[in-house]
Amino acid sequence: MKEIVVIGNAEIVEPFRATGASVEIVHSASESEKVLKKHIEEGTKLVFLEEVYFKHNIKLIMENREKLFPTIVPIPGRGAEGYAQERLRLLIRRAVGADIF
């Protein structure tokens, strides 16, 4: 079972190798879905997922959002810029009923 995994395109996630985190390089959205599913099943604790793949896999992430692990966090990459902020805004608007983010 891995503790921290970074999933995304090579140029985004490769440098994370030097920090001691595990890295999963993916080339397409469907591949990212497979890898993410694998880590959810394996019980990885913390997953950093490139924003564009986070957006693609939002259904899977929403299904597992009440589970404590894995904690899936979007990191910026190429495409889907600002999606992480927008998601937080939406989350809070649904909870509180007003846009306070």
Add this chain to the structure above:
Amino acid sequence: MVGNVNPNRMELLRLKRRIQIAKRGHKLLKDKQDELVRQLFTLLKGIRELRAQVEKELKIAQRKYAMAKASCDEEVLGEAFLIPTKKLHLTIEQKKLLTFSVPVFKESIEGDVLSYGFADTPPELDMALKALDKALKSLIELAEREKTLELLAVEIERTRRRVNALEFRLIPELEDTVKFITQKLAEMERSDITRLMKIKDIVREH
């Protein structure tokens, strides 16, 4: 609910007890919702700034890495990451927040992020890794705070649904039923009195 209920005193007592419990539950849930919203506001402070800062730092690292990649062979870069000396361990604890648990990440970091010879690698790679190293701690803190925020938001949503269901559906329905039974019982009582008076009149005539 009004339609299929037995209008008797036992049912009335049972429903009145249910209303009392529902009102107490509603008050408790409302208090819970208020506390959750208060905690959400506390957590919200600084989270947007933290995300903006982390994104900025990661983008700097990504840009520098792209420059490093453009200025040297892929093999050299591959070799640079071959044996990382930096060790990153995550200790995970759980903290209870009212009725649910949230994760607490404690990272222990050992070693240096620059684990390669500087002769063949471009300086941009050093800059990229240093920027990434700087962002890592904030990134883990952000993960913890965002997950807590997400779980809080889900719990608030769920509690609000329960509060609304009690306030706008169950309690009014129960109150309507109690009203219906009370009216029905009063009607039966009036009907009994009328019947008795009528019988008394008939008896008096004979």
